[in-house]
Amino acid sequence: MPNSKDVSLSTSVENYLKAIWLIAREGTASTTAVAEQLGVSAPSVSAMLGKLQVLGFVEYERYRGVQLTASGTRRVLLLLRGHRLIETFLLEHLGYSWDEVHEEAEKLEHAVSERFTERLGELLGHPSHDPHGDPIPRSDGTLPDTPNTPLAEVGVGQTFEVSRLMTQAADALHYLAELGVQPGAQLRVVKREPFGGLVHIRYDGREEVLSKELAMLIRGEVRR
Amino acid sequence: MPNSKDVSLSTSVENYLKAIWLIAREGTASTTAVAEQLGVSAPSVSAMLGKLQVLGFVEYERYRGVQLTASGTRRVLLLLRGHRLIETFLLEHLGYSWDEVHEEAEKLEHAVSERFTERLGELLGHPSHDPHGDPIPRSDGTLPDTPNTPLAEVGVGQTFEVSRLMTQAADALHYLAELGVQPGAQLRVVKREPFGGLVHIRYDGREEVLSKELAMLIRGEVRR
DNA sequence: TCCCATGTGTAGATTAAGCTATAAATATAT
DNA sequence: ATATATTTATAGCTTAATCTACACATGGGA
Numbered sequence: 001m002p003n004s005k006d007v008s009l010s011t012s013v014e015n016y017l018k019a020i021w022l023i024a025r026e027g028t029a030s031t032t033a034v035a036e037q038l039g040v041s042a043p044s045v046s047a048m049l050g051k052l053q054v055l056g057f058v059e060y061e062r063y064r065g066v067q068l069t070a071s072g073t074r075r076v077l078l079l080l081r082g083h084r085l086i087e088t089f090l091l092e093h094l095g096y097s098w099d100e101v102h103e104e105a106e107k108l109e110h111a112v113s114e115r116f117t118e119r120l121g122e123l124l125g126h127p128s129h130d131p132h133g134d135p136i137p138r139s140d141g142t143l144p145d146t147p148n149t150p151l152a153e154v155g156v157g158q159t160f161e162v163s164r165l166m167t168q169a170a171d172a173l174h175y176l177a178e179l180g181v182q183p184g185a186q187l188r189v190v191k192r193e194p195f196g197g198l199v200h201i202r203y204d205g206r207e208e209v210l211s212k213e214l215a216m217l218i219r220g221e222v223r224r
Numbered sequence: 225m226p227n228s229k230d231v232s233l234s235t236s237v238e239n240y241l242k243a244i245w246l247i248a249r250e251g252t253a254s255t256t257a258v259a260e261q262l263g264v265s266a267p268s269v270s271a272m273l274g275k276l277q278v279l280g281f282v283e284y285e286r287y288r289g290v291q292l293t294a295s296g297t298r299r300v301l302l303l304l305r306g307h308r309l310i311e312t313f314l315l316e317h318l319g320y321s322w323d324e325v326h327e328e329a330e331k332l333e334h335a336v337s338e339r340f341t342e343r344l345g346e347l348l349g350h351p352s353h354d355p356h357g358d359p360i361p362r363s364d365g366t367l368p369d370t371p372n373t374p375l376a377e378v379g380v381g382q383t384f385e386v387s388r389l390m391t392q393a394a395d396a397l398h399y400l401a402e403l404g405v406q407p408g409a410q411l412r413v414v415k416r417e418p419f420g421g422l423v424h425i426r427y428d429g430r431e432e433v434l435s436k437e438l439a440m441l442i443r444g445e446v447r448r
Numbered sequence: 449t450c451c452c453a454t455g456t457g458t459a460g461a462t463t464a465a466g467c468t469a470t471a472a473a474t475a476t477a478t
Numbered sequence: 479a480t481a482t483a484t485t486t487a488t489a490g491c492t493t494a495a496t497c498t499a500c501a502c503a504t505g506g507g508a
Binding site: 096100104110111115116 | 314317318319320324327328331332334335336337339340343344346347
């Protein structure tokens with residue numbers, strides 16, 4: 001069986017795999033889309049896709065886009081596991097703020113060993129989700145379930161438990177943290193504006209108004 | 225002023241600087257010595273030394289060896305600071321053993337930011353020395369003093385406090401850890417053999433015999 | 449159906465880091 | 479002091495990852 005899991009890949013190869021995964025969760029990604037995602041030229045992507053296919057990480061047909069194989073998907077999930085554990089560590093133990101975390105984790109994820117990742121998982125108490133609420137893939141490559149209903153789609157009067165904030169943007173995360181809207185928070189939708197899509201919420205005795213865009217990024221599940 | 229401290233260097237460049245520092249603490253290092261230290265060919269070293277001189281990190285005269293500039297030395301000390309803080313973290317917080325630590329720290333030191341290093345220092349309580357007893361350079365590039373008398377040179381009847389174990393070899397470190405000979409340990413030299421150089425020590429009620437080689441690696445200071 | 453915009457691939461160059469083979473400089477030994 | 483051995487540098491090649499310029503494929507619109 002080739003591509004077990006212990007062959008170490010270049011940072012570049014790992015970033016291509018992540019980009020492909022991001023673009024096409026379970027579909028097909030185009031050369032251009034990958035190029036844009038990574039900020040490289042399309043010819044660079046063309047060349048790399050050929051290489052990734054030889055390595056067995058993607059299915060690739062010229063002019064037809066690219067798709068991760070099981071092996072490729074596994075590598076991405078292990079990478080993502082490292083990334084999210086590192087982010088959790090930076091936020092919880094090193095006092096990083098949202099703006100600082102992503103860049104650092106992006107570099108570190110390519111440098112840490114599997115042992116490091118596993119020990120870090122222990123240190124953190126084997127979290128199933130990172131501080132954004134993003135699910136942390138398990139060592140076996142499976143993903144914990146994560147409630148995913150957008151707050152924007154919850155009816156008036158319902159109670160909603162936040163599970164996940166679907167953005168890496170530091171300003172949005174900062175703003176939500178300030179409001180206290182974080183994974184675990186319980187909200188009640190008190191009003192919705194029919195056209196603009198504004199959502200009025202109440203929690204902790206406070207009332208706030210969120211834009212539709214923001215309310216789409218807030219995921220969770222309806223309670224009771 | 226070029227080469228402030230924030231320009232990021234390639235892993236390769238950083239490893240050359242470390243190798244040069246290791247070989248020639250305050251002298252001159254030969255091309256061959258650097259090549260051996262890094263496990264690369266001499267021509268590769270020749271080429272890199274030219275580059276390092278252009279970058280202002282070394283003084284280099286062909287056929288005359290190489291020497292770090294102040295700027296080069298500062299970079300090495302910052303790198304070493306990261307390395308030793310990371311080692312400390314791996315041992316104290318992630319449950320690594322001596323054999324596992326070095327390799328991991330060797331990779332991570334090139335990937336962490338200065339912010340990460342400083343935050344890690346805080347988390348660890350600003351240690352002045354790592355678990356081997358190696359001094360951790362300060363952020364300003366200065367080095368804390370470290371008692372450096374070899375146990376091999378201590379007279380019979382004297383009390384000696386271990387400060388440092390001058391090896392990275394996992395087997396030696398393991399063996400010493402098992403004996404309880406670690407930075408901070410207080411020993412008494414009870415006997416020395418005149419020819420082989422064996423040193424008999426007593427501590428904790430136990431008595432052990434150390435080879436001359438091992439006793440040279442154990443550094444510290446005489447007490448009282 | 450043909451055509452042209454967009455998307456994709458090929459050719460060829462560049463940069464960083466390494467290598468081998470060989471030549472030149474320095475050091476050592478008779 | 480000369481010859482030999484060692485050390486160091488130069489020349490030229492390789493690999494990985496990137497680029498630009500250009501050529502070809504595909505598919506939607508006239």
